[in-house]
Amino acid sequence: MRIVVANVNTTEAVTEAIRQQAVKVASDTTEIIAVTPDFGAGSVEGNFESYLAAVAVMDRVSRLEEPFDAVVLAGFGEHGKEGLAELFDVPVVDITEAAAHTACLIGRRYAVVTSLRRTLGQIHDRLQLTGLTGRCAALRAAEIPVLELEADEDRAATRIVEEARLAVEDDGADVILLGCAGMAGLAERVEEEVGVPVVDGVAAAVSLAEALVNQNLSTSKRAYPTPQPKPLKGWPLG
Template identity: 60%
Template sequence: MRILVVNVNTTETMTQGIRQQAQKVAAPGTEIVALTPRFGAESVEGNFESYLAAVGVMDAVLRYDQPFDAVIQAGYGEHGREGLQELLEVPVIDITEAAASTAMYLGHKYSVVTTLDRAVPMIEDRLKLAGLSERCASVRASGMAVLELEAEPERAVQAIVAQAAEAVSRDHAEVICLGCGGMAELERKVRERTGVPVVDGVASAVTIAEALVRMGLKTSKVRTYAPPRQKRVTGFPLTGL
């Protein structure tokens, strides 16, 4: 089984961190291929960058010329999953939805701890669109930018752990979802501080993708995710693919 895990930003070190997290939970025989978009922002923290990322991720997947069994969009709250589902028959998993759906097996309410406050509405909208918002206790911002997770890891840990603890004590969350693909290494520290299960979106998405592939399930093509209608597409970057 081969799973494509696509970073939504163009920071290669982040892609490699996502790949390592995905490979760590992958079953024997599952190959993880991590892709970085060839254009886009170095981090995605707003709607403009998110829409740009959606096109960059579709471009990266369409340019990959080997067979694959599933795709994971490794960005929290980003747009584009639906476009990929129109283009592909294989399962397409978004890490925002993967983390939240996994969390609901583990507790009554979950909270998401993300990066900047401006990302909170995007995540809330994605959860609502996916039908996962009813059991979301809160979406909390750590105040750390995406790139600061790498540049200032100790301060990032303190900020994220503090917000996770607030989510449990004040918002009555019983599970914490780490709201950024670059937060994977923080699971243990958040769990130790809060005493609740901590869900990483990349790990969740890999295990969900593997299960769907093993069950022989693919994206439905009868209506919502039917292939794009045949027509002329003019201009950069997807023309001719």
């Protein structure tokens, strides 16, 4: 099985962190293909960058020459999942949806701890689209830019733990979602400090993608019909 894991920003260090997290949870027989967009923002922290990233990710994945069995969109609250689902006949799993669905299997209410407050609106919109906002206890921001998460991991972990603890004690969350792909690798550390399950979106998405492929399930083309070929200047769609 081959799973494409697409970073939404152009920072290779983030792609590598995402790749490592994906490999950590993937089966021995699964190959992870981590890709970085050729254009876009160095970090995606709002709607402007997210819409740009959606086009960049679709462009990058559509130009892959090797076959693949599933796509994971590794951006929390990002746009583009529906477009990818229309372009390809394989499962497309968004880490936001994957994390939220996973959380609902192990607790009654979950909370998201993300990077910046600026991203909270689009995360809410993505969760609303999944129909799972009723199970969301809170959306909280650690107020740490994406590119500083790996550069200062100790500070990032401290701030995430602080917000996660508030989500549990004040908001009544049973499960914490790490609301940024750049937080890959921090779940165990946060869980030890807070004492409730912590879901990493990349890990959840890769596991769910494997499960879908193993069951021979894919995206319904009734929901996401393949677009009719149209000449798009500068973008050959593979």
